[in-house]
Amino acid sequence: MIICAGNNETFDFATPMGVGLIESAINLTRLCLFDKPEFLLFIGSAGSYGEHKIFDIVESKTASNIELAFLNNDAYTPLDNVVSTNTDQTKRDVIVNSSNYISTNEELSKKFLKLDVGIENMEFFAVLKVAQEFDIPAGGVFCITNYTNKNAHEDFLKNHEEAKKILEIHVKKRIKELTSR
Template sequence: MFKFNHKQTLITSAFEGEIDLLRKQSKFPHLEPMGIGNLEQAIQVSSYLLQNPDVEQIVFLGSCGVYPWSSYPMGAIVSPKEVHSKEISDLFGLGKQLPTNPPFHSLKSDPSFSETICNAPTTITLQEIDAEKKKMWEHFQVENLEMFGLTKVAERFQIPVTAYLVITNVVGPNGSAQWQTNWREASNQLQESFLKHQT
C-alpha cells in the first residue's frame, strides 16, 4: 500500500465500522465516514473539503461486490483505476439513464493490488445478469455504492483519490445477505493491512 501524509489526507468510508480500527490509533486528523451512497458521499465530501482546504489526498476504505464473471475471490483487496455509474434499470430496459453515456472518473490506483474497474450505481444490484446483458457490463469487475459520488467531487477539487475495496460478496440476488455476513471480518482485514503500511 501507498504511505500517505496523515496531515494532508482525508481517510474516509461509507460508515464508521469501516474505519473504526483506524480511529483507535488517534493519528489520523482527517478521518471521517461520509455516508452510504453516491449522493451522500458527494454532499459530505464537498462540505468537508470546503472546510478543510489543507486536504490534498483522499483515501477511501470500503467494501465491494464482485460481478459473477470476475475471478476475484472473497476477501481480496482491489484498487480501482476507474469508476462508472451504470444503472441496472437501464440495462434491463426498465428505465432510461441520462446522460445515455455517463462519464467516468479516474483514480490513483495502487499497483500493489489488482487495478479494477468499478461500477457505482445508486442501488445494490440484486438481479441475475444473463449472458446477453453481460456483454454490455463485462468490463465492470466490482460494484460499490459510493465511489462515483466521491470521485466526481474530488475531480472538481483537483484532489487525487486512492481506494482500497475488499470483496465481501458476489453481485446478485444473495449479495446483500453475503455482505451482512462478511463485511466485519473483511473490514478488519483491510484496516489492519492499511495500518501496517502507515506506521
C-alpha cells in the same frame, strides 16, 4: 486523508462521509470546501460481479455510475458516467460501479464484466467526482464481501466484519510502507 462510508462501516483511522452517492457527495464537498485534503483515500466493502473472490482486496482510481436499466438498453444518460483519477496510463484499473442500489440479479450483473466493470461500491463514484472537482488526487481500497446475486445482502452481513478487519490490516500495512520510504 482516509475516508469511509459510515454507519456500520467505520474505521478508527478514517473519517465517515455518509452512505450512498448523495450523502457522501454532500459531506465530502463540505469537507473539501472548509479543509481541502491533499489526497483522498476511500476504503470500504464491495460486491463482486464475478471475477473477484470474497475477501479479495481491490485497489482502484476509476469509478462508474451505471444503473441496471442501462445494461438492457432501458435507459440512457447524457452525463459522463465514468471518472478516473488514474494518471498512470500503463496501469489498467478495476472499474468500481456505484449506485444507491445493490445488484442482486446475477445474470444482469455479468453484463458489467463485458463493460470492464469489476465490482460495486455505493459511494466511490461520488468520491471521485468530488475529488475531480476539487483537483484532489484520490483512490479507493475495497474488500469484497459478496457476489452480486440473490444472496448479496445475506453474504454481505455474514462477511462484513471479517472484511473490515482484512481491509484495516491492508490499509495500515500500505500506510506503513509509504511512510517508511
